[in-house]
Every structure is written in structure tokens, then in C-alpha cells.
Amino acid sequence: MSKSSWSVYTYGVRIKRRFVNGRFSNESDTIDITKDMEKTLEMTDINWRDGHDLRQDIIDYEIVQHIFEIFRLTVQMRNSLSELEDRDYDRLISPVLNENNIFYDSAKAGDALPKDADANGAYCIALKGLYEIKQITENWKEDGKFSRDKLKISNKDWFDFIQNKRYL
Incomplete structure (x- = not known):
């Protein structure tokens, strides 16, 4: 039977392409998604460290759209810079822990795994x-x-x- 329920974590950095004049440009930003999530929650005084369900707090503080953007970046496995920025930067980062409690990161992968x-x-x-x-x-x-x-x-x-x- 295959696994169908996953826990994802804000591990690592993600590449976010800039959206300018209604389209994606050749420029991007590197986002530390964990720091971005912490900063967003701290700005609203949401106590996220106590482990309670944050959904209602996120709705109350009207930060759903930004949290969703962080989540979208979290599950974005492929992170590539444009050819103008660095054509060789093409990194895979998994937000899911493997059976050894390690996040797959192609920058740290051995020779047997995709780079x-x-x-x-x-x-x-x-x-x-x-x-x-x-x-x-x-x-x-x-x-x-x-x-x-x-x-x-x-x-x-x-x-x-x-x-x-x-x-x-």
C-alpha cells in the first residue's frame, strides 16, 4: 500500500521567481522559508511554539494568503535560477523526512541519487x-x-x- 498522507516541513531555502508587470521575470529571490514563516507568525503575535492548531489564528490575522505562499514554496521541490542568474543552479529539496529522518537535498546527495x-x-x-x-x-x-x-x-x-x- 502506498503512503497518501504526508508531513511537510519548512526545511531549506527556495527560489521564488519575481513577478513583474504580469509575468515572471528572469530574476528571483532566495527565501529561507522557515525564517519567513517564523517572522510572519511573530509579527502577528501568534504563539506557534505551544503546538496548538494555528488555522483559526491564521484566519483571524488575515495572513492566509502569505501562509499559503510559504506552503507553496515549501512543497516546491525544484529550485532553479534563471540562465541569466546561474544556469547551473538546479537543486531538488524535499520537505518530507525520509525513513532515516533526513531531508533529501540534491546539493548534499551522494552519487547514487539524482543531483x-x-x-x-x-x-x-x-x-x-x-x-x-x-x-x-x-x-x-x-x-x-x-x-x-x-x-x-x-x-x-x-x-x-x-x-x-x-x-x-
Whole structure:
């Protein structure tokens, strides 16, 4: 069974593209999302350290839009600068702790893990290829017939396949 409920944390920095004159520009800002969240809550005198449910406080202080923006940045895994800024800066940062309580950060990843978003995309494509090979191997009929429907996969089944390493 795949995991469908996640806890996300404001870990690391994120790249936020500037929006100028109704469109994104080639300039961006580096945001420390934890500090931004703390600053936002402290400006409103919301006591967030006591562990209570903050939702009503966020509504009362009318900071929903800004908190949502911080959340959007939190779950933004790909962080790239424009070619004008630094074409080689392409970093993946996960807001979810792994089974060893470590956040994936491509800047700190070993050689066996993706180093940037392009490598991560290639890795996912390779996993999809493994899924298809597995389906063909398991469902090929002696008469040479194979239903292409076997190559379709739901999000739930895909998450189960990759999270539980069903390709090993």
C-alpha cells in the first residue's frame, strides 16, 4: 500500500521567481522559508511554539494568503535560477523526512541519487520503464497477445510501485 498522507516541513531555502508587470521575470529571490514563516507568525503575535492548531489564528490575522505562499514554496521541490542568474543552479529539496529522518537535498546527495531536476526526471522515466518491463514480463501471453491496458497505471499504484520498491 502506498503512503497518501504526508508531513511537510519548512526545511531549506527556495527560489521564488519575481513577478513583474504580469509575468515572471528572469530574476528571483532566495527565501529561507522557515525564517519567513517564523517572522510572519511573530509579527502577528501568534504563539506557534505551544503546538496548538494555528488555522483559526491564521484566519483571524488575515495572513492566509502569505501562509499559503510559504506552503507553496515549501512543497516546491525544484529550485532553479534563471540562465541569466546561474544556469547551473538546479537543486531538488524535499520537505518530507525520509525513513532515516533526513531531508533529501540534491546539493548534499551522494552519487547514487539524482543531483538535479533533470537527473530526477531521468530517474523517474527509468522507473516507469522498469514498471512497463515488469508488466510485459508478467502479462505476456504465449500467443503473443498483450493488452496495452497493462501499461496504464493509476497514481495510487504508481506511488505503491516506487515507494515500496516493487521493481527490486
